[in-house]
Amino acid sequence: MIPKRTVFLNLLLIFSVLLIGAQTTSQYLPESELSNNFPKPRIACGPWIQAAGETEFTVVWETNVPCISWVEVAPDDGTNFYVTERPKYYESWYGRRPVTTLHHVRIKDLQCGTAYRYRIFQQALLLDEGNKRMVFGEAYGNDFNFTKIEFKIKTLDSSRPESRFTMVNDTHGNDSLFRQLTKDVVKNKNNFVIFNGDMLSQIESSQQIVDGYMKSASELFSPFTPIFAVRGNHEHRGSASYDYMRWFPTSTSEPYYTFRDGPAFFIALDCGEDKPDSDIRYYGLSLTDQLREEQAEWLKQIITTDEFKSALVKIVILHIPPYPNGGQWHGTHEIERLFMPILNNAGIDLMLSGHLHKHYYLEKGAAGNNFPILINSNKTRLDAIANKNGIDLKIVDANGKILHNYLIPQ
Numbered sequence: 001m002i003p004k005r006t007v008f009l010n011l012l013l014i015f016s017v018l019l020i021g022a023q024t025t026s027q028y029l030p031e032s033e034l035s036n037n038f039p040k041p042r043i044a045c046g047p048w049i050q051a052a053g054e055t056e057f058t059v060v061w062e063t064n065v066p067c068i069s070w071v072e073v074a075p076d077d078g079t080n081f082y083v084t085e086r087p088k089y090y091e092s093w094y095g096r097r098p099v100t101t102l103h104h105v106r107i108k109d110l111q112c113g114t115a116y117r118y119r120i121f122q123q124a125l126l127l128d129e130g131n132k133r134m135v136f137g138e139a140y141g142n143d144f145n146f147t148k149i150e151f152k153i154k155t156l157d158s159s160r161p162e163s164r165f166t167m168v169n170d171t172h173g174n175d176s177l178f179r180q181l182t183k184d185v186v187k188n189k190n191n192f193v194i195f196n197g198d199m200l201s202q203i204e205s206s207q208q209i210v211d212g213y214m215k216s217a218s219e220l221f222s223p224f225t226p227i228f229a230v231r232g233n234h235e236h237r238g239s240a241s242y243d244y245m246r247w248f249p250t251s252t253s254e255p256y257y258t259f260r261d262g263p264a265f266f267i268a269l270d271c272g273e274d275k276p277d278s279d280i281r282y283y284g285l286s287l288t289d290q291l292r293e294e295q296a297e298w299l300k301q302i303i304t305t306d307e308f309k310s311a312l313v314k315i316v317i318l319h320i321p322p323y324p325n326g327g328q329w330h331g332t333h334e335i336e337r338l339f340m341p342i343l344n345n346a347g348i349d350l351m352l353s354g355h356l357h358k359h360y361y362l363e364k365g366a367a368g369n370n371f372p373i374l375i376n377s378n379k380t381r382l383d384a385i386a387n388k389n390g391i392d393l394k395i396v397d398a399n400g401k402i403l404h405n406y407l408i409p410q
Contacts, residue, residue: 041067041124041140044101045210047151048222050229051251052192053259054156056108057226058249059118061218062101062210067122068136069103076115076152099125102206104249113157117150151223156191156261162387163262164189169196169232169319169354170378173212180398181381185221188383191261193217193225195248196354196376197232197271197319203241214247228266231255232319232355233274233331236288256295258302264386265311267302269295269339271320271355274331289334296338303346312410313386314348321353321375322367323360336368344370350391350408352382359395361406372408 046061059071072086090097091105103122110116119141127135141149166185171178178199185193200212217227229248235241250257255270272288275281302308322336343351348371359380362373374393376382380403383394388410395404 038124038126038137039065041065041122041137043120045215046218046222047120048214048218049153049224049226050104050249051106051257052153052156052226052228053251054112054158055110056106057110057153057155058104058106059120060102060104060247060249061120062206063103063122063124064101066099066101066125067103068097068099068125069105069120069122071105071107071118071120073107073110073116073118074150076117081117081119081150099128102243102246104246110155112155113160115152115154117152119150153224153226156226156259158260158262160262162385163191163264163313164385165192165194165261165383166190167194167196167317167352167376167382167384168199169376170198170357171213172198172201172234172378173208175212175216177379177398178213179216179220181396182217182220184400185225190221190225190383193221193227194317194352195227195229196317196352197230198234198354198378199229199232200238201234202238203235203244204238205240206243206247208238208240209247228259228268228317230268230317230319231270233271236273236286237282255291256298258308260307260311262386263312263388264315265308265313266315266317267299268317269299271318271335272331274320274329274355276330288331292334292338296342299339299342303342308346312388313350313391314346315386315391316343316348316351318351318353320355321351321362321373322369323356323362323373323375324367340368344368349410350374350393352376352384354378359404361404372406374406 042064044062044064047059049057050060051058070088070090072088074081074086089105089107091103121139121141123136123139126137127133168181200208235244257268259266270291272292273286277286277289320331320335322332322340350371351373353373353375356375357378359377360375362369364370364372380395380397383396385392390410391408393406394402396402
């Protein structure tokens, strides 16, 4: 009878040989075979344009498998994309190209108010054996075709006579409503679109963002029309809420930022949560009181800049507005305490908000405000045009009917 110890050692030896053989096989497996057995990389959602400015923009998209990626850019001058080698812009995380499914590539050093064409490329990671070998597959462009699709985008321009934009908010993952509200963005020649918070009720996975609105946005307008997104109180919630800034990067790498388009200077603020950070619903994770304090100090500096002072029109984007009797909610009270004293003395022309799921237009003085506040409902969009004559505002329902019209003279 063979001793049990001998049997165990023999089995262990056999297992080790098989394991080494499997590793050796994978190490020397031809790259063509690896590629044939691996899904081709494709754009699963996107692209969309973030952090747009006069000389730069960021392209964001999601792929079906982990990839490395880059973007190639050409002027919109009628030349063939392949008439010459186009500059490549690589995704970089602190000096290293990431292998990821969510990509954001910053395009910079562009010309103000100029139209560009861009193409997206990605290579799937086929094999990762650490320091031994890392294999990437063939480079694929948009929909596996290098010549079929190229996207066009125009940089912002502070010298153009008007800023034309659309705003939606509080859709809470209602994708069919979102599609109805934003289906005419391209036709209406909007310079950009504002997402003013609570686009979801919470963020538990990236797929919620895709299904809730970004898949539709990428089909309808986002490859061509920049998006400026601000968080509502609900974007602070959920296990995947930490990824929000990867989906919607900004020029400051913070959830608050500024941008200039035509005669208008925009300040985008993060409202934080509506209840105290200690509320049991936040599980001890919320620090939005601190976030609002930081923003207030930043805001004091912004209103002293020449760019802000020289703008003919000044607009604030903030999901939670100050409103009559709103002080009974902690978040509103903090906004009134921290933001409003600064804004009331800064010559603001308009604040754009949501949160209440109803439409209100607050005249100066209605809520301790020295400027009008337009609060958009959760079932309408705002169409706006800002120029030297003032700001024209239209509230439009999902059927395209204009429900309200306001003109704020300059």
